[in-house]
Amino acid sequence: MEKYTFSPDNSDSDTNDSEDSLEDPVCNPNRPVKVTFEEITSAAYRIRTGIVNTPCIRSHLSSLTGMDIYLKKDFLQHTGSFKERGARYAMLMLSQEQRQRGVVAASLGNHAQAVCYHGYLLGIPVTVVMPIIAPIMKIQKCREYNANVIMEGKNMDEAKRIAVALSKEKRLTYINGYDNPQIIAGQGTIGLEILEQVEDIDAVVVPTGGGGLLAGIAVAIKTLNPNIKIIGVESERCASYAKAMENEKPVLTAIEGTLADGLAVPMIGYNAWETSKNLIDKMVTVREEWIAVAILRFIENEKCVVEGAGACGLAAILAGQLDEFKGKRVVLILSGGNIDTTILGRCLERGLAADGRLVKCKVTVSDRPGGISELCKLIGSIGVSIKDVIHERAWVASDVFSVEVKVVCETRDYLHSIELRDLLFSRYKKVKFDNFPLKSGVSSSTD
Known part of the structure; x- marks a missing residue:
């Protein structure tokens, strides 16, 4: 592994010449390139033997969401993402x-x-x-x-x-990863494949970071069927395309750590913006907890592991941000499946918590023999699984014969969590739940 640092000749300076020298030569803000449909078809022909024509199949999540959902599984490319095309x-x-x-x-x-x-x-x-x-x-x-x-x-x-x-x-x-015109054309081949694989599409939902995937797919689909809605979706923690729409041009946007790390681009590309700005029907920004829930849903319902960026489309649906497509046919782009196993574990726990299926509570019980055991038996009596138990004596000031027990529990769904909460309140005087989710913020869980 090599380490590189700027030499004095190419370090940051206040001069325009120095700034210009570090710009991508094929991404000129003063002369943006609009990618054409012909370039996308040329890309499709040239790359046909080197990439996978990935399946686009109806999802088990259709019944859960009330939409006819199809999943374009481009995480099945050799390296696990759509980026191979471009x-x-x-x-x-x-x-x-x-x-x-x-x-x-x-x-x-x-x-x-x-x-x-x-x-x-x-x-x-x-x-x-x-x-x-x-x-x-x-x-x-x-x-x-x-x-x-x-x-x-x-x-x-x-x-x-x-x-x-x-x-x-x-x-x-x-080679710019999202704004090189040839990259945009290559990503647009996904749109051509979708139209061959699925009939009567109402909308295509595209994860959006630098804008290259969105631009390529928009050109391909709108050229062949302008009635299909193109929906972009990005995390609220890196909403660079939404900022560009507000300012009517690409602008530098502050980004924060996000589960959708593949979308964490501080400014969308000039070529991508020029190509897509008049073709996008809606841009949605989603919260992090919905991305976590979407990752969980894909594992439980589709038996596939999708990274945060690829889960953003489903996250928007679960959050109720695309309810206008209820009863309609929607294609989601599962753009990548490369997620660290440690991050995956955190995503699943966060998803369970956001879904009302992982709850944490503090209960003050008797410190006499059998006090904690009684609590555990009570929780287990309604089929709740205890994940962790921690008890503290020193910080219970009101009663030396009491102990505060912190319990992390996994339930079947939100209603099961409500049952647990009501049971504990009926049996103990001091019960506190941390971050108990509101029903309005929870989607339907799996059966």
């Missing part, structure tokens, strides 16, 4: 000299893996700059494809600047 097309379009020199990219993970994998297949040297917050699993995968991995930068904006500086210093071709 990466392969961009690399196939390189000149022989560019192939020999190599390419450089900046990415939190999925774009990096895609470029590394197809660079490995095509014999093209690859360097990737990944922020220090990039998931460990994605870093390791890039190394497995013999890429030069540079861990540098606090976020994607810093990583991108380092990658662009490297491209100029070492004469490498920089």
Whole structure:
């Protein structure tokens, strides 16, 4: 693993020349490129033998949501995300000299893996700059494809600047993960496949980060069927496209840590904006707890692991933000499945808590023999599973013969949690539930 830092010649400065020198040459804010339908069909032809034509099948979640939902499972690509489409097309379009020199990219993970994998297949040297917050699993995968991995930068904006500086210093071709016109065209091939696989579509819901996937799919689908609604969805903690819509242009947006790390892009691409701005019917921002619940639903109902970015479409539906499509046919893009196992565990617990199925309470019980045992038996009597028990004596000031017991419980659903709460209140004087979810904030749970 190599470490890279700016040299004095390419460090930040207040001069416009220095700033311009670190801009992506194919993403010019003054001359944005609008990707055409013809470019997308060309991409589809060129990449057809190198990527998977992923299935788009009806979801078991249809009955749960009241919509006819189809899932485009692009996490079934070799590297686990849709990014392979654009990466392969961009690399196939390189000149022989560019192939020999190599390419450089900046990415939190999925774009990096895609470029590394197809660079490995095509014999093209690859360097990737990944922020220090990039998931460990994605870093390791890039190394497995013999890429030069540079861990540098606090976020994607810093990583991108380092990658662009490297491209100029070492004469490498920089491949922007969401705003390179060829990347956008490659991602648009998903739209062509969807229209071949599903009939009578009312809406397509697209996870949105830098805007490349949204732009490509919008062009492909709106060209062939302008009546289909294109819905973008992003986390409220990285709502860069929504900010662009407010300002009518891409603007730098503050981003926070999010379960949808693949969407954490501080500013959407100029080319992506120019291509998509007149084709989007609605942009939805979703809360983090709904993303966690959506990940949980996919595992329980579809038996598939989807990362936060890929779960955003379902999150918007579960949160009631797309209720206008009740009874209609909706396609969700499951864009990626690369999620760290440690993060997955946290997502599932957060999803259970948001769903009203993991609750934490404090109960003051008698400290005499059998007091805690009685509490556990009472909880178990209604079929509630106890996940953890902690008792404290020193901080119960009112009664030296009492002990405060903290209990984490897993229930079947929200109504089961209500039953537990009512039972404890009926038997004990001091009961407190932490963050007990309101019914209005909980979707229907699984049977």
